[in-house]
Amino acid sequence: MKKKIAHPSQELRNKILQACLTLFTTKGYFCTSVDDIRREAQISVGSVYNYFDNKEAIAVALFDDLSKTMAKAMADIIIDYDSAHDRCHAAIEYLFECTETNPAAMHFIFYAKHREFLPEVKSICSSEPLTLMRQMLTEGIKSGEIVEMDTLVASACVFGIPLRMIRMRLDDVVCKPLPTYLETIWQHAWSTVAA
Amino acid sequence: MKKKIAHPSQELRNKILQACLTLFTTKGYFCTSVDDIRREAQISVGSVYNYFDNKEAIAVALFDDLSKTMAKAMADIIIDYDSAHDRCHAAIEYLFECTETNPAAMHFIFYAKHREFLPEVKSICSSEPLTLMRQMLTEGIKSGEIVEMDTLVASACVFGIPLRMIRMRLDDVVCKPLPTYLETIWQHAWSTVAA
C-alpha cells in the first residue's frame, strides 16, 4: 500500500469525486476511463493519482462519502423524532427529496451494482443507512406502535413501496417529482404495518 | 454486421448462454473475459465467436431469452386467471419461486445494470414482464376490483413489497426461502390497493 502525500486542496479531491459521480452514473464504472475522469474534472492523470491510489479507490471513497451522508441523515432523524411513525415518514421524505435534488447520488448508492467493482463492499441492503431504517422498525415493533411481525417483512412493506417509486423515478418511468406522491405513498406504506 | 453460419448445435449455444449467466451474475459482465466464458463452457474462443458476433451480443441474447421466458409466464397467468387479485398473486408466486430455483436468472434480469453494458436495451422497469404486471393492475382498476388510483402508485404498492423481498433474498439478507413468506407478503401487498 502506497502512502499518499499531503492533500492541501480538499477542493481538488471533491472535484474528482464529483466528476466520478457524474461519469459512473451515466456511463458506468467500467466504461469510465481515468482519462474521462481527468477531462471531466479538468485536471491531469498525475493529479488523479496523487489523490487516489487507483480508480477503484475513487469508487470506494465515493461510496463511503455518500453512504456516510445518508447514514448521518438517518441518525439525525432518529434523534429528531421519537416515534417509528414520524421517523419512517421523515426517512421517506428525505429519500424522495434526495432523488430530486441529487439523482446521481441516489442512483450510485441504491442502484449501482457495487459488488461488480467494489469486491469487498457489502451490498447496499446491508449498508448502514438501510440498517438504520430497519432499526426504526424494530423499535416500533418493540414499542407496540407496529404490529408484531418479522422485521424484514416490515421493512419490505414500509420501504419497499417508496423504494420502488424511487427506482421508477430514476428510470424515468415516473415523470412527476416524487415529493408529489409523498403523502399518498406514505399512507399506503404505513397502513401495512400500523398497529 | 457479419452473417453467422449454420448452427447445428443449439446445445452449444445454450452452453454458452448458461456459462455467461453464471459468470455475469457472479463476476459481472465486465469482469468476465471471453477466456472465462470459453473455460466455463468448455469450448474454444473460436466457437464462441461462431455462435455470437461479440461478447455484447451474448449479453443481449441472454437478456432477451430470460425476458421472453418471464413475459411468457406473465402472459400465461393473464390467460389462466381472470381477476386482478388472482393474477397478481400468481405473478408474485411465480417470481418467488423463480428466485429460489434460478436466482442467477432473477439476478441478471432484475438486478443487473443493463444500461451499463447494453446501451440500447431499455431499463428493466419498462421491460415486457413488468409492463404486463402493470397491465394486470390497470385492468383491475378499470373493473373496480382495485380502488381508483395512479397505476404507477398501484404497481409500487403491489409489486414493490415482493420485489423488495426478492432483492433482500438475492443479497442474502433474507435467509428463508421466499415461498415461506408468500401469503404474508401477499396480504400486505394486496391490502394496499383492494377496493
Added chain:
DNA sequence: GTCTATACGACGATAGAC
C-alpha cells in the same frame, strides 16, 4: 504537487490450420 509522455498488461477479436 502538477504536468506530459510512455510502459506494460489485458482482453476482445481475427486468421488460418485442420
Added chain:
DNA sequence: GTCTATCGTCGTATAGAC
C-alpha cells in the same frame, strides 16, 4: 465448425521533468 496462436487496441498506472 472447431481449434490454437496471434494481433491490435485500449486503459491503468508510473516515470520523470518542472
